[in-house]
Amino acid sequence: MAKNVKVDKKTAKKIAEKKTLAGKIRELTDEQIYAKINELKQELFNLRFQAEVGKLEKTADLRKVKKEIARCYTVLTERANANN
Numbered sequence: 001m002a003k004n005v006k007v008d009k010k011t012a013k014k015i016a017e018k019k020t021l022a023g024k025i026r027e028l029t030d031e032q033i034y035a036k037i038n039e040l041k042q043e044l045f046n047l048r049f050q051a052e053v054g055k056l057e058k059t060a061d062l063r064k065v066k067k068e069i070a071r072c073y074t075v076l077t078e079r080a081n082a083n084n
Contacts, residue, residue: 021068025075033072040069 025033044065050056 022071022075025071030076030079033076037069037072040065040072044069 025036028036044062047056047062047065051059051062056062
C-alpha cells in the first residue's frame with residue numbers, strides 16, 4: 001500500500017506541468033515557441049494537403065497538431081498576461 005505523502009502545492013504543480021505538453025512548452029523561450037508554431041503550421045498544411053489528395057491515413061493527426069498550436073498560443077498569452 002502507498003503511504004499518504006504530503007506534497008506542497010508548488011511542488012505538485014511543477015510535477016504536473018512537466019508531464020504535460022503544455023508543461024514542456026512552458027519551458028521554452030518565446031522565440032522557440034514561435035519557431036515551434038511555424039513548424040506546426042507547416043506540418044498542418046502538409047497534413048491538410050495529404051487529406052485532400054486522399055493519402056492521409058491517420059486523420060487524428062490534424063486534430064493533434066491544431067491542439068498543439070493552440071497550446072503554444074495559450075502559453076504565450078499566459079506570459080503576456082503575467083507581465084501586465
